[in-house]
Amino acid sequence: MLKAFQNHIATHLDMLYGSRLLLAISGGLDSVVLAHLCHKLNLKVSLAHCNFNLRGAESDADEAFVLQLAEDLELEVFIECFETELYAKEEGISIQMAARDLRYNWFHDLAEKLNFDYILTAHHTDDNLETFLINLTRGTGLEGLTGIPEVSGKLVRPLLPFSRETLEVYAIGEDIQWQEDSSNASKKYLRNKLRHDIIPILKQMNPQLLQNFQTTISNLQDSQDLIDDRIVNIQKKVVEVEKDQIRFNIKKLKKLSNPKAYLYQLLNGFNFTAWDDIVDLLDAQSGKQVFSSSHRLLKDREFLLLSEVDSEADETAITILKGDKEITTPFGTLLFDQVDTISETSKDQIYVDADQLKFPLALRKWQEGDLFYPLGMKGKKKLSKYFKDEKLSLLDKENVWILFSEDVAVWVIGRRADDRFKVNAHTTNIIKIEVH
Structure with a gap:
């Protein structure tokens, strides 16, 4: 031997x-x-x-x-x-x-x-x-x-x-x-x-x-190699990756000869077992979802959205005290800085009138019924309507956080500030808030 x-x-x-x-x-x-x-x-x-x-x-x-x-x-x-x-x-x-x-x-x-x-x-x-x-x-x-x-x-x-x-x-x-x-x-x-x-x-x-x-094992391994090659080609056609989100194009999946077989190969590394339920998602209403021990597959209009399930995620509000400069959040670090002048705002950076803020501030995920006054617009708007207009997916909406002063929205984080806190000609104290 x-x-x-x-x-x-x-x-x-x-x-x-x-x-x-x-x-x-x-x-x-x-x-x-x-x-x-x-x-x-x-x-x-x-x-x-x-x-x-x-x-x-x-x-x-x-x-x-x-x-x-x-x-x-x-x-x-x-x-x-x-x-x-x-x-x-x-x-x-x-x-x-x-x-x-x-x-x-x-x-x-x-x-x-x-x-x-x-x-x-x-x-x-x-x-x-x-x-x-x-x-x-x-x-x-x-x-x-x-x-x-x-x-x-x-x-x-x-x-x-x-x-x-x-x-x-x-x-x-x-x-x-x-x-x-x-x-x-x-x-x-x-x-x-x-x-x-x-x-x-x-x-x-x-x-x-x-x-x-x-x-037999050698023959099966050869077959698996052929399947792997095919899946690589299919992934390029039906799968889109954006940040932490993986999207499967439903229309393209349904054109394949055996959608269930392809879904199994595409998803078998994510601990799913309810394969019939996953196939049913292709024709289900938006909002239907299937869970594994580690991931979730969500139907959202033309796509199936795959995301990781964080069972330990903290959904409670985060309190921000006056004078806090750096706050660690589930989506990054929120920075507060007293400045003298403003530059161009962006989706990750806004300027607010500090005197309009009432501390402590609160940071939490959005809830049904929340509303704000979008910067640059007259009047208020429900966040649910704003999300619809912005064509946010169901998964994107779940991950939206709002900065509040008392019960008043200051910033839909990473998307739009509230008009009521904008810097104007009468502002004397300016705070820059940004996400890193």
């Missing part, structure tokens, strides 16, 4: 030579074999082990084993202990997800702080098959059936072409010791059920299962 591993690195992963590598090691067969193989190839490897404190003395024994292995191979080793159950409870996620988050967050932090070029994990062909079957049983698109990527950013999986059986034969032949994780024998988790009950039957039915699976 050593020769095959060496050939694979030289042919597909030659960037590992000369790079600083952080190897994720549990003490189990897969990662221990990877550590030995990398050591034999004289790769610049350091070990990183997570103690999740989930299996009592067994977890501590794994840690001790990794420390001894690092000493035997004369490799640098990093150990981190986690309160995994507490983290899972605080985040409201499963123990498995908690361990995954903690593990990868720590690996990436180590890599960034200590200048490691790549993080190696010991995923192999059997892991890839298990992941494929898990995604298949849960329902997925093509990208869920293309397998674990061999390289993903800093993450590299050098053992992906090799089976667990190959690793075990090599370990036994080289008298390599490893730790057995008792939780791997439990069938409580879907992955273990597949590993112990389903995949052995599939292998009995077809001894070439893993080889055929790798061929």
Whole structure:
């Protein structure tokens, strides 16, 4: 196996030579074999082990084993202990997800702080098959059936072409010791059920299962590449990006052969699951919307508007005291400056008569019923009517903030000032207000 591993690195992963590598090691067969193989190839490897404190003395024994292995191979080793159950409870996620988050967050932090070029994990062909079957049983698109990527950013999986059986034969032949994780024998988790009950039957039915699976994965990856190329071309036609807003042209989407399929490919990175509801948005009334855990898709006339959902956004009013010079807001920094003269105003800068202001000022999002006297116009206007005249999208309207003096609008931030506070021939004190 050593020769095959060496050939694979030289042919597909030659960037590992000369790079600083952080190897994720549990003490189990897969990662221990990877550590030995990398050591034999004289790769610049350091070990990183997570103690999740989930299996009592067994977890501590794994840690001790990794420390001894690092000493035997004369490799640098990093150990981190986690309160995994507490983290899972605080985040409201499963123990498995908690361990995954903690593990990868720590690996990436180590890599960034200590200048490691790549993080190696010991995923192999059997892991890839298990992941494929898990995604298949849960329902997925093509990208869920293309397998674990061999390289993903800093993450590299050098053992992906090799089976667990190959690793075990090599370990036994080289008298390599490893730790057995008792939780791997439990069938409580879907992955273990597949590993112990389903995949052995599939292998009995077809001894070439893993080889055929790798061929299938390669074919599916080729298909995914074709789709990716097509989506790049479609994006240029139907997608518009403006600041933090992504707009999908409904008319152009509906002309495509299969709008649902294209919407899935365009939106599958934003955690949506209600694909039928998303397709229904194409013919829905303006204002209809679909949420994912992180984003919102909103129908607004001729467009679907995609925006990030900020669950922690502060919607309360911000108080501004007399003498405040700089106010941090959700949309930027609001600056107040006493000046002697005025220059040309802009959407991000206005001048007001300071004596007309009554402090404290208030800054809040607009509400239905708000009105103002647009600068340069006679009379008042409801903000809802002003927004309609300005052809603001529903999403744009949601993000409008107003500066108030008592209950009187001073400035529709970034859009228009109120005429009642304008500088005139009788003004003696001028304040410049601007957004950065």
